[in-house]
Amino acid sequence: MVPPVLDAAQRAVVDHPGGPLLVLAGPGTGKTTTLVEAAAARVEAGTDPARILILTFSRKAAVELRDRAALRLGGARAPQATTFHSFCYGLVRAHQDTDLFADPLRLLSGPEQDVMVRTLLEGQRRQRSIRWPDDLRAALTTRGFADEVRAVLARARELGLGPHALSDFAARLGRPDWQAAAAFLSEYLDVLDLQGTLDYAELLHRAVLLAERTPSLAAAYDVIYVDEFQDTDASQLRLLRALTGPGGTLVAFGDPDQSIYAFRGADINNTLDFEGAFPGARVRALTVGRRSASALLAATRLLTSRMPLTRLPAAAVRAHRGLTPIREGGRVEVFTYPTAGAELDNIADVLRRAHLEEGVPWQDMAVLVRAGGRTLPAMRRALISAGVPAETDGTDTPLRHEPAVTPLLTALRLAALPLTTTAVDPATDGAEPAAGAVVIPAQSAGPSAAEGADAGEREGFPAAALADDPAAEPDGDVGSAVAEADADAVADGAADADGAADADAAADADGVADADADADGAADADADADADAVADAGADADADADGSPAAEPGAGDAGIGVEAAIALLGSPLGGMDAADLRRLGRALRDEERAAGVKVPAPSDVLLARALAEPERLIAHDPAYARGAQRLGLLLRKARELLQGGGTAEEALWVLWDGTPWPQRLERSARRGGAAGRNADRDLDAVCALFDTAARAEERTGGRGALNFLEQLEAEDIAADTLTGKTARTDAVRLMTAHRSKGLEWSLVVVAGVQEGLWPDLRRRGSLLEADRIGRDGLAEPLTPGALLAEERRLFYVAATRARDRLVVTAVKAPADDGDQPSRFLTELGVTPKDVTGRPRRPLAVPALVAELRATTVDPEASPVLRDAAARRLARLAALTDEDDRPLVPAAHPQRWWGLYEPTRSSVPLRDRERPVALSGSALDQLANTCSLQWFLGREVKADAPSTAAQGFGNVVHVLADEVASGRTPADLAVLMERLDTVWDALAFDAPWKSRQEKENARAALERFLRWHTTDRGGREPVATEHDFDVTLEAGEYAVRIRGSMDRVEADPQGRAYVVDFKTGKGAPTKDEVARHPQLAVYQLAVREGAVDEAFDGLRPEAGGAELVQLRQGAAQRDGGDAVPKIQAQRPLEGEWVGDLLATAAGRVLDERFAPAAGKHCDHCSFRSACTARPEGRQTVE
Structure with a gap:
């Protein structure tokens, strides 16, 4: 390879003869090239490559340095380039006491350390082994407190403090919380030693002690190069001083203007005091800006003018900041918008115009924000909808939350749980059972004993009251050791998170980068490598032979949950869509009826049972049952494997390999495009799961699938991976400013630069105040000036990512108390431009x-x-x-669907030679409200599933019937006792909702009893829940009316009076009651002989009908809230009911189902596909 041409400043660094040297290297100044050329020059001058050490912070940077050095010198002559943590791991491994540690020390990943700390805190809470202050005791088991404790541990080890030193320090300052933390540190270190594990802070601490106590190490290297020196913390500085020794050569490349990781322990003072830490040091600067065009350099130079560096040589600082651009041009633009929505729309317009008009590739553009946890997902959706391909980093997602991993973990849990385990009994256990839990007895084809309807039957309550739908059926040397560490990627993960992942995690915690973050310089998301999980601290010792926890009555995870089963069937493992689930559910219900079950269980319950008994599905059509049968057999196979001593990894492989899902992902990945990128991401996640399961097995040796799942569930933070997350290459990158460090694009948009957010000057306080543990005493918190300087440096980092064009945006609300732009917008030397509107339309x-x-x-x-x-x-x-x-x-x-002619079925909906079957509610929909709603809901049966409100009404109706028929006394206490037997079978969204509705049910029953026991003009009940089926003529049509009358009474004149109980929250108006179709149909049915049997075979005259609103109290003049609201319909006059029937029948036979807007739309399930609604009109027009 031909060496690059260096400028004078670079050549001066390359020719540095020896001794400490600080190189001020601004963004885009050729720092990496200079470092590689300096190392190459020494190798070419005869220095042994093994005596050259290059240290950096991220694995990505280490790989780049290794590759460039190998390309420059040849692989055999390239010096080692590694991360701090990888080097420390090799150092500790090389000096490990083989008598004490038979196996190599293993590193805890960030998630595993988090679990260990929380486990130890929980044990201390129970055993009171450590005296935490009383005001902290309640917080011991919270995730936030565990984060605080980890920060204290990391800060103590960073400063070289052991448990006794930290305890003495706390005692001098009167801090009992730090004394407790010191005791915790002692116990924590004991656990680490017992397990043969280290966390990253402890790794660095022990490496520093080794370096300081082993003078020969200082002679191991002729020169040490450090990249990104401004990101070093106290312990890393101590390590460098020990490795360099007196008179050694250290060349540190850093930029104090880019020191943005103080929240993680990085100390800008290491750079500012470099000459004091390394006597005889010189300071040089790289002076040519190779990244940004001249206009951008001029703007960012104005930012640095507000960031004084008084402790460094003034000449070096001037040269560092007065960069000479290699090209002219560039644009810096600042825009403000009235709303956040307008800001997003205009950002999309800027990006699309740059791509379409200027030819900027999507991947050469980025949008950067201050904190991205809440803003980036919404921004990505908005950009994609505007035609801008956008991609965010997904490195903050715990493995169990990856979409492709979730169904595999669900299936593994179902396979690991014994089917015969019983569910929690709230009465004995004190806890509520899991929602939707279904107990699956082995080889049981009948309804579940835990199913709500059957529970009611055991208490003598009619199961029909819990049906789905009231109107339908219920549906040896250091170098080699380090090389080995690198090869295995044992420790590099820490550095990646140092540069990126933790920054976001901390920033998103409360909108500031360093809020409640780990101050250890080793990040939460760092450990990709051979990190050990916490062993079975606090784990249950009672385990079966297969390693899974012993089954206990009351195990909350027992059985197959209905919700989990449906989700699994609809996942890629099951491969079933909604239509398949609906068809199979109906087929299973038909099968139940054929087996003599009068009221089959709901479809989703039967589907859950089918997973436990897949042989039941053999007789069903494979077109819709194949996925469920295959999944059920796979679950059985995985269960048998686990019971035979198989591992979680093996069971996962059975589940994964037994479906067409892997092949589908492979095909999608090969095709590319959006589907291919998603497939790549899913495959990466699944590979990470298998890797995690394999490493867990290696570490813990057969603890069982449930323990593995418990471990994953306990991990609340993301772990780094060897390859990182797959990101599409043809998309705009969306990320936080912290994560953007070290990257560059042609066009960069820095968005959401609002006062109060950027800069965020809130004090980075915390409960345990780890940041106040200082070298020489209590450290003072960051002053507002120091906070502002750090925020300005972060803005500077974001602005210097751009090569050709920088766009900075903010919201400037019209109101004075609304969002206002940051002060930073005025520091770029560009006048902000107020944009008051949105683009006319997206350029898509x-x-x-x-x-x-x-x-x-x-x-x-x-x-x-x-x-x-x-x-x-x-x-x-x-x-x-x-x-x-x-x-x-x-x-x-x-x-264009709107131009299509309406479709007609080749098979008539109804036979014209037979009467049209209708009900009262159907008549209202067909004739008065919306015939399309009737068709989709009643005929297609595509309506939403039944709700708890419908179950509420069914139960109240049944109890009213029991009272009227004399089967149950008219006593509220008795009725409430009967209600209690079935109430828990109603699926409410939350416990408070169940309690609220139970009170409403009590009030409704009280109103009913008062109504029932008072005189109603001499009327007496003659029938309850009276079914009828009559056929009559309506114009040219024969109409069959079917239904059930809640109550039929005889008045003193012998006329039939129909009562309909209502439990809904709404009520018709007086005019609507006069022409209420359902009441009118009841009266018409009376005329046609529907109640003759109740009147000794005589045909009574219809005397009227009424609605009894049990959920609503009457007006004060009619008795007040204690009695129900009564809405009566007089005896029918005229032929309007017959006309309604004729209209409804005609629409059914002619198949004319036109949508009609009205109040009924508010609760319609089909609005999104209805042409009468704005949200549905776009679907068809």
């Missing part, structure tokens, strides 16, 4: 097609304009690719 093909289509039908547009729009649509529709496939299919009228 779908938006263009939408605008052209709207123009073609706009009555206010001129004929010439409409014609021009139509011609352009035709041009777009005619565009094809090399395979003659349309490039813009949405432009062709054949794709």
